[in-house]
Each structure stands twice: as C-alpha cells, then as structure tokens.
Amino acid sequence: MKKLEIKTQISVYESFEDLPNQIQSLMEKAIAAKEKAYAPYSKFRVGAALLLDNAKVITGNNQENAAYPSGMCAERVAIWKASSEYPNNKVIALAISASAASHIVKEPVAPCGACRQALSEYEIKQKDKIEVYFMGETGKVINTHAVLDLLPLAFDKSFL
C-alpha cells in the first residue's frame, strides 16, 4: 500500500473588483443571467457564463421543475447550450454567481458534482483547460485553473 497526495492550486480574489477586466465582464454576464433564472422552488438563483475562443459568451441559469429532479443547474444549461451551438469552439473560462432569496450569499458557490462531471467531458474533449471562477452574491471569488482540478480521479471515456 502506498499513500498519494492530490494537490490543487486555486486563486482567491478578495472581491469581484480584483478580477481581471475580461473576467469581470464575464462575471457580469453570469450575474445578469442569474436574474433570469427560473427558481420558484429553491429561490436560489445561479447564473453561468462561458467565454469561447471565438469571443462569444454563452450564458445559462438554473431551470427548476415541479418534479424537482427534472430541473437543471445553470452550469449544465450553459455548457450544453454552448456545445450545441458552437460544437467546434473551445471554452476558455466559466464564471458562476449565485444568490438566495433569504440571505446574502457571501461565500463562493462551487459547481455541484454533476456539473463538474458534465463540464469535464468538454474540457477533456477540447484538450485545453477551462478557468473556472465562482462567487456568491458578494465577497471572495475562487478561481480553479481547470474543471478537473475540481474533480480529481474523474470518470472519463478511457474507462469505457
């Protein structure tokens, strides 16, 4: 038996204002997308914005359903929208913001496990890392330098 260590480097920005200009404007699009979320049940709104290598920005937000598991997260709405519209373009960066009706979300809201898995498919396919930036409504912004940094030991097509 041997023990291995898995290390991940992340960058933490103290606030939205500290982000590089290009990422600030991507995050602004995620925030705008969040306002259009359909979240009548959780009242937790999430917005995602993807920057593609053709300079297009594709946004998504969470879409809930009365049959709860039939709803979908913002990140997957965005990545599937991007892949269906621009299948041959690479994703450079993803910005995510979330807010709740009951309180101000001050901590960065990380993408859920299912979204990490879905996003990893496209990161592997494009052979280039996707920078991920996520925040709450205010406060710090966390930046991981790849989707796979959020999903060590990922399941991928090599197992099939």
Ligand code: THU
């Ligand atoms: N949600 C997202 O949109 N993205 C995530 O990564 C986590 C959760 C949504 C799903 C649901 O509509 C609401 O947030 C509460 O879980």
